[in-house]
Amino acid sequence: MHHAQQHAETRTRERRRRLAVEAARWMAESGQRDFAQAKRKAAERLGILEDASLPRNREIQEALLEHQRLFQGDEQPQALAERREAALHAMHLLASFEPRLVGPVLEGSADAHSAVNLHVFSDDPQALDWFLSEHGIPFDSGSHRYRANADAEIEVPTVSFTADGIHFELSLFPLDGLRQSPLDRIDRRPMQRAALAQLQELLDAS
DSSP states (O other): OHHHHHHHHHHHHHHHHHHHHHHHHHHHHHOOOOHHHHHHHHHHHHTOOOGGGOOOHHHHHHHHHHHHHHHOTTHHHHHHHHHHHHHHHHHHHTGGGOOEEESHHHHTOOOTTOOEEEEEEOSOTTHHHHHHHHTTOOOEEEEEEEEOSSSOEEEEEEEEEEETTEEEEEEEEOGGGGSSOOBOTTTSSBOOOBOHHHHHHHHHHO
């Protein structure tokens, strides 16, 4: 009985690994960073439908980084560096909004498809729109829902624009949002955020 259980657990682990690798491949090729959709695509393609075999988001993220090292060894690091430099320039411009870099550009998994994601802060919900308009930057407005904690979500205004071929997505939080990050989509822990000085350190180190 113990041997059978071990065999079943090993089989489940192998399936999780296969699904994580396939989900990561789909993410890398599509440029999407939707973990739920990546799991569905991988499960459909491999015909593995048991919930127990579905990988965690963290497993897919690790498989994505591995995929990029193996198959995008030249172009992915270049695209990442370009987006970090672009983020640095944007954060200088947006300094009055206390910008923080988040997402794939900070985590290191950004590629040529990836947007630069910034959290910016102001208690005036129109301040960012006015600022971009004054600087002649055309943008689209929207909103995005974040998980504030295990029990609650928040919806914040967003703007998106493209500069020098790189897409930017900015989420506008009230000033007290600086104190606590929303939860990360990967592991449901508070999101990593980098201020301007931290991003500069990253660039200097690379």
